[in-house]
Every structure is written in C-alpha cells, then in structure tokens.
Amino acid sequence: MPQAVATLNKLSLEDGENSNLSTSSETDTSSDEDEFSLLYNMEKKYLEDQEIDSSINIFGTSPCKLASERHLGLLVLNRMNIAKIGDEQKLALLVGAVSDVDLAFNDIKDWKVIKTILNCMPQLRRLNLSHNPLDSDITEELPTCSYLTSLSLNGVNLPLESLSGLCSKMPQLQEIHLNENDDYANVSFYDTLISKKVQFLQLNACNFNNWNAVMNLLRAFPNVQRLFLSNNQLGSVSENCSMTGASMKDLTSSVRFLSIQECHINEWTAIESFENIGQLEELKVLNNPLFNNLSNEERYHLVIGRLRNLKILNGSPINDNQREDSERFFVRYYQGHNDKPNIWHELVTIHGNLDELVEVDFTPKKYASVTLRCEEKNVSTRLIMRLNKRVSDLMKFSSELTNIPFSRLRIFYHDKYVDNCGPTELRFPNQFLTHLHIEDGDEFLIQSKSVPPEKSFDKI
DSSP states (O other): OHHHHHHHHHHHHHHHHHHHHHHHHHHHHHHHHHTTBHHHHHIIIIITTTTSOGGGSTTSSOHHHHHHTTOOOEEEOOSSOOOBOOOHHHHHHHOTTOOEEEOOSSOOOOHHHHHHHHHHOTTOOEEEOTTOOOOSSOOSOOOOOSSOOEEEOTTOOOOHHHHHHHHTTOTTOOEEEOTTOGGGGGOOOOOOOOOSSOOEEEOTTSOOOOHHHHHHHHTTSTTOSEEEOTTSOOOOOOSBOTTTOOBHHHHTTTOOEEEOTTSOOOOHHHHHHGGGSTTOOEEEOOSOGGGTTSOHHHHHHHHHTTOTTOOEETTEEOOHHHHHHHHHHHHHHTTTOSSOOHHHHHHHHHHOOOOOOOOOOOOOOSEEEEEEEETTTTEEEEEEEETTSBHHHHHHHHHHHHTOOGGGEEEEEEOGGGGGGOOEEOOOTTOBGGGGTOOTTOEEEEEEOOOOOOOOOOOO
16 A cells, blocks of 8 residues: 555656646747747846845946836846837836837837837937837827837838838827838829928938938928938029929028938039038038049138038038138139139128138248358358357257367358348357248358466466
8 A cells, every 4th residue: 555655656757757848838939929028128137136136236226226116217138039029017117207209120010019019118319220120000099109209210221101100109209210211212292291290300311312302301390400311312402392393492491400411422413412401500511522533721711611601511510711821722722713603702791802822831940051261260151060069069060060179169150041140149059040040141250269368467
C-alpha cells in the first residue's frame, strides 16, 4: 500500500511538472504575441523595474514609479516593431497624463491603434507617427484632441483627404511635419482647407521640382508663418501659381521664415521673387548651386541687397549698419554690369552711384631696400633689410661694417617721406624695425660718439 501511495504521489508530481511546463509554454506564446504591442514595450521600458526601491535612483523618482502614479509625461517607443495596443484598460491606467508620444519607425497600420492612443491620452500635445505604414483611408471615428499642437507624419505619404480628416480632429494644431512624403509633389489641383491654425509647416525632402506644386499645397495651410522646403529640387521660383491661378504674394501672405537650403536654386531671379513674400524676415538659403562660384562676402551682400525687408540671413541677424554695407556693396558690384537687377536702380536713388573701392593691402612688409651711410668711414652701401629684426641687430651689423665699436656707435633713421624733419636717432635697441614704417629708399646714417674730454679735479 505504501508503495502504491508513493507511486501515486510520483505520478501526481510528474503530472504537475508537465502541467507547469504546459503553462509556461502557453505564457511564452502569449508573450511572443504581445511583443509587438504598445503596452508590452512600454512595460518593458518603463515598468519592468517597478519593484526596485526608488531611493537608489539618483534622480529620486524612477520612470516606473512615474508611470504607476500616472505622472509619466513623455513616452518614447520608436523602432520597436509596435503594431497593436495590448490591454487597453491597463494602458489607459498608465498613460492618462502623457503629453508627448514618439512612435516613429514602428509597424502601425490600423487606425484603431491610433484611436485607442488618442482615447487613452486625453492630455496629448505632441504626437510623432513618422515612418509607420498607416492605412491610406481613416475608417475609424477618431476622438477630438483638444490639446494636441504638434503632429509628425514624416515618410507616411498620407493622402491629403485623409490628412484633412485627421487635422479636423485637432482644433489647436499649430505645427505639422510632412517631410519625405514624395506623393505631395504630384498632387493635382487641391482646393480644400486643411487647417487655419497651422503656423509651422515642414515639407523637406518631398521631391518637389516645381514651385507651383508647393504653392498648390500651401493653399491648404493659409496661415503658415514658418515654411521649410529644404532638400527639394526647386531650381526656379515662379511669382504666380499656374495650378491655382493665385499669386505667390497671396499664397504666402503670412510667411515670415523660409528655408530652401540644399535645393537646386541656380538663378538670382528666384531669390528676387522672395521679395513678393511681403512679411519675409528670415531666410535660410545655404548650399545652392547659385553660390558655388561666389565668396562668402558676395553671397551675403548680394542676397541682402535684393531683399529689403530681410532681418536674418542663414541664422545671422542683420542690423542697420550691415544692411547699408550690403546695399553699398550691391551698388558697386553691379556698377559695371550691363544687365543690372531692378533693385539696383532703387538702391542708387538711396546711396548714389558709388565708385569701386580700391583694394589696399595692409599686410606688414617683411623687407625693405635701404642705404647705410657713414661719412667719417667713407662707407655707403645698399642692402635688403629684414624688418622683423630689432634696432640692436642693425647696430651690430653697422659696427661690423664701419669698424666703429658697438658701444660708441650712433645710428640715425632718415625717412624720405618726411625729409623736412631730418634724421631721427634710434635710441631704443630693443625696438622692432617694423615700428619705424621703413619704406624702400630710406637711409640710415652712422657715426661714432665723440669722446668727452677728461675731467680735471682740483686737489683738495
């Protein structure tokens, strides 16, 4: 009987072990499925060490404690292959105070995921969904995001109709990033307002090769103040949009900042066209072919001279003196050109016709051709003098030349340009010759000191 009980216990134990193994396997499978969920990755990054005493954290409060107490404000979960939410109720308990979310470079396709995120984060102010394979059509009824001011959709290529529907749920949206969306360069006539609130619009690296396409898209954001168009193929700029029939002046009436760095701008008429952006105050225009053969000084002055209202160029403020210098440079630069820019005539009425500046070389001379003359020794010689030497060096050379002892030698400098002043004795042996402003043809006169008569003393 005892043996039977022992056998039964052994079987029960083995069954229990098998049961545990089975449970573990199921858990692993479930874990594998959850690895692509937002909640799983959030817990792994922010909650995994929740049992660790926060007193050992040098910052006083650990991220896990912040999340568990609903004080976590920033959620960064990019490049984690996130494709779904996970337990929505649990997520909502942890992210109620989150204001910034970065989910770039994940695998989110379904707008149900976005809907859940927006529902769980009512305090959301900034959302980054860049480089996610989002579905083109938004089939979900998204909640209104009353506080969201910044949206990043770089590399998503969301159709403008869907973008319009998304932005309609963000009444306070002020900043939108639409970089690397190649589809926008090929949009046909678009006459739908997307947002009146957006003031900051990024369209960098969108493969724009036509200014009309930019203006067409700008109609959807009529109050943009800061416009970024860098890394596009915009070789020229047109003053009127052939797609919309509107003028650039009307379409850019609110623009104060424009960035067209590393585009294909290769003609001055494009820069001159920006004068039609009536409120343009700041321009970034570096690394365009137009400036390849110009010096930094020429690039600077020739842009400022064309844009009368510009206050900042490539990050450098322009004060009144700098503007005047640039406009004068501009007038002189085109003085001898037959084909002068229109702005040149306007600047001439302000500054007049200015003669070209004479280039003066202020580089200190290194050598001078001078004459050394000593009448009492009947010595006169012409030599090339190094001007980086001292007076004492000249005296040593003169002593050897005339056989007058160094201690009894006097030397006088005769400046040919101030002949009426006469020779000047050099009394400071450590003085550098450069300080004398020696010119070719100057003379140095050498003589010996007279020996004073011996003093006689009356005997006491």
